[in-house]
Amino acid sequence: MAYEVTATRRRPQRFEDLVGQEFVAETFRNTIASGKIAHAYLFSGPRGCGKTSTARILAKALNCQKGPTASPCGECEACKEITAGSSLDVIEIDGASNTSVNDVRQIKDEVLFPPNSCRYKIYIIDEVHMLSTSAFNALLKTIEEPPPYVVFIFATTELQKVPATIKSRCQQFNFRLVPVEKVKEQLALAAQESGIKADDEALYWIARESGGSMRDSYTLFDQVAAFSGGEITYEKIRDKLGLVGVDRLNELFGLCVKGDSTNALLKLDEYMQNGVSIEQLISNCTDYLRSVLLIKNGVKKEALLGQSAERFSAEVLDAWNSVQIERALGLFMQLYRDIRYSLSPRYEFELAVSRLCWLSEYVSPADVKKAVDAVKPLLDESVRASASVAASAVASGAGVSSSQAGTSSQAGAKSGGAYVPQFAALQEDSGGQSHPFPDGGAEPPDTNSAENIGADAASSWEDSEQPPAPDEGEWQGGFDWQPSPEGQVSTLSEAAPEQAAPLGQTEQAESDLPQTEVPVSSVDTGDIQKVRATMISDFSVNEPLIAGLLEKTFDWKLEGDTLVLCTENTFEIMQLEQNAAKFASYLEKVYGRRIDFKPVHIERKPEVTLADLPVQVQLLRDTFKGSVIGIN
Numbered sequence: 001m002a003y004e005v006t007a008t009r010r011r012p013q014r015f016e017d018l019v020g021q022e023f024v025a026e027t028f029r030n031t032i033a034s035g036k037i038a039h040a041y042l043f044s045g046p047r048g049c050g051k052t053s054t055a056r057i058l059a060k061a062l063n064c065q066k067g068p069t070a071s072p073c074g075e076c077e078a079c080k081e082i083t084a085g086s087s088l089d090v091i092e093i094d095g096a097s098n099t100s101v102n103d104v105r106q107i108k109d110e111v112l113f114p115p116n117s118c119r120y121k122i123y124i125i126d127e128v129h130m131l132s133t134s135a136f137n138a139l140l141k142t143i144e145e146p147p148p149y150v151v152f153i154f155a156t157t158e159l160q161k162v163p164a165t166i167k168s169r170c171q172q173f174n175f176r177l178v179p180v181e182k183v184k185e186q187l188a189l190a191a192q193e194s195g196i197k198a199d200d201e202a203l204y205w206i207a208r209e210s211g212g213s214m215r216d217s218y219t220l221f222d223q224v225a226a227f228s229g230g231e232i233t234y235e236k237i238r239d240k241l242g243l244v245g246v247d248r249l250n251e252l253f254g255l256c257v258k259g260d261s262t263n264a265l266l267k268l269d270e271y272m273q274n275g276v277s278i279e280q281l282i283s284n285c286t287d288y289l290r291s292v293l294l295i296k297n298g299v300k301k302e303a304l305l306g307q308s309a310e311r312f313s314a315e316v317l318d319a320w321n322s323v324q325i326e327r328a329l330g331l332f333m334q335l336y337r338d339i340r341y342s343l344s345p346r347y348e349f350e351l352a353v354s355r356l357c358w359l360s361e362y363v364s365p366a367d368v369k370k371a372v373d374a375v376k377p378l379l380d381e382s383v384r385a386s387a388s389v390a391a392s393a394v395a396s397g398a399g400v401s402s403s404q405a406g407t408s409s410q411a412g413a414k415s416g417g418a419y420v421p422q423f424a425a426l427q428e429d430s431g432g433q434s435h436p437f438p439d440g441g442a443e444p445p446d447t448n449s450a451e452n453i454g455a456d457a458a459s460s461w462e463d464s465e466q467p468p469a470p471d472e473g474e475w476q477g478g479f480d481w482q483p484s485p486e487g488q489v490s491t492l493s494e495a496a497p498e499q500a501a502p503l504g505q506t507e508q509a510e511s512d513l514p515q516t517e518v519p520v521s522s523v524d525t526g527d528i529q530k531v532r533a534t535m536i537s538d539f540s541v542n543e544p545l546i547a548g549l550l551e552k553t554f555d556w557k558l559e560g561d562t563l564v565l566c567t568e569n570t571f572e573i574m575q576l577e578q579n580a581a582k583f584a585s586y587l588e589k590v591y592g593r594r595i596d597f598k599p600v601h602i603e604r605k606p607e608v609t610l611a612d613l614p615v616q617v618q619l620l621r622d623t624f625k626g627s628v629i630g631i632n
């Protein structure tokens with residue numbers, strides 16, 4: 001007897017033999033039992049899932065000499081002829097080969113004749129979506145009102161290509177892919193019938209590779225059985241078909257989780273030298289990572305993994321979390337898409353393996369957000385405490401208003417400790433807070449400048465002890481005006497009458513100096529730290545880069561007519577000296593005399609050791625992987 005392939009030998013002959021299509025089988029059994037036979041059926045679904053087999057079973061059920069019956073005998077002449085494909089009354093037509101309207105016209109002529117020996121004349125048109133538009137139109141009237149002895153059965157894998165006019169005239173049945181467990185069971189029965197030993201891991205691999213198609217699984221089974229020598233094992237499949245098994249992938253990904261990129265790339269080269277194709281290796285790695293992700297999420301179903309969960313490396317499962325495994329899986333899926341247009345697919349693969357070696361350091365955006373949320377209370381507390389200390393220290397002085405105190409605390413509050421940054425994204429929006437640009441933004445405030453104090457207001461202040469208070473609600477260039485406490489002065493001329501030059505001489509001296517648009521606020525010159533804070537605040541309006549340089553300086557001292565300040569960077573000294581003329585001009589307006597500007601380079605030692613850091617600061621340092629250079 002001639003050899004018969006497994007797919008043909010195990011083709012279903014009864015509705016009970018249909019695997020994975022229980023809904024279709026039950027519907028037809030009830031339809032035949034009740035005698036409600038439609039004149040046209042449309043079967044759709046993936047390849048190899050039983051559409052043509054169901055059409056033949058239905059033809060036998062309708063034409064069986066003991067029927068119509070839901071369980072054809074398979075022994076009568078009609079059943080045997082239909083099974084052999086030699087029945088004159090069951091006509092199978094390949095829609096891909098008979099696409100023209102002339103072929104359909106032939107069918108229209110034939111349906112006028114009753115069946116030869118059977119009860120029904122049945123037309124099975126496979127791949128019906130391949131018919132032309134004219135052929136479909138020629139069929140419309142025939143399938144809508146056929147003779148009572150004619151039944152049409154259409155089968156297609158692409159339902160969307162069938163016109164709606166055809167669909168509306170047929171009863172539609174959607175066939176599904178067969179689950180992996182049921183495919184594996186059928187393969188085990190086929191191996192038993194053939195006298196072949198097969199382990200479960202090998203059968204699961206065949207079932208998964210078939211993609212839910214019974215015909216594909218039987219075809220692959222025959223191929224594997226041909227080289228297995230009567231015993232099918234996963235190791236034989238791996239070696240003969242050029243696969244990379246779980247054991248080898250455990251070695252490769254084990255090196256990746258250790259960060260050993262050298263040996264990982266060498267191991268990859270070893271697989272390439274053994275003849276494994278890049279596409280196959282990428283596919284195997286993708287399947288491996290998918291299985292690892294499922295196991296990581298608690299899914300250990302062998303039908304999904306294709307093999308036992310214990311075979312996967314515990315080292316890989318422990319080293320990577322779910323987010324990192326998702327990242328690796330996405331990396332390989334994108335790699336498979338990229339290699340088609342790559343200069344060298346091997347280079348792309350090696351790059352992917354190299355990236356896997358530092359995957360343990362990957363931090364997802366969600367983790368970053370959690371870290372920021374965790375340190376937000378600490379940042380808020382530090383910012384509020386620093387601003388409160390700076391504001392109280394400045395407000396307790398003589399020459400700086402409350403608005404200037406707030407500005408100084410935000411722009412340059414650094415008196416011996418590390419500068420605390422201001423995070424605008426972490427500031428709560430409330431009506432009681434000051435504007436983030438207290439100086440008025442890009443427009444420089446002119447009200448409190450030394451020029452206006454000396455020129456515009458001189459005539460109105462010369463007979464009074466202090467300048468008149470502004471009306472309530474009047475804008476003062478971004479600063480809240482407050483009268484000075486008793487015993488303190490508010491103008492430059494009152495602050496140092498013996499040092500202030502006459503008004504005319506001041507204007508003449510200013511004409512000889514470099515012109516600047518930096519506003520000069522009134523300040524108590526007796527406190528050098530207040531001068532520093534106000535100077536940084538004024539320069540930040542129009543000269544933010546220069547203000548940034550001043551913020552990095554410390555230990556300001558006024559030694560006679562020379563202002564000495566320290567910095568830790570020699571490059572910053574050069575930048576400060578380039579702007580020395582602007583600083584000297586500003587200081588001359590504040591002090592009323594020539595003040596030289598002298599930056600000095602000094603290395604500051606940390607005030608605290610890492611062991612003395614508070615727990616909150618250590619948490620902040622470790623979260624952002626930074627270092628502590630100072631503490632307030």
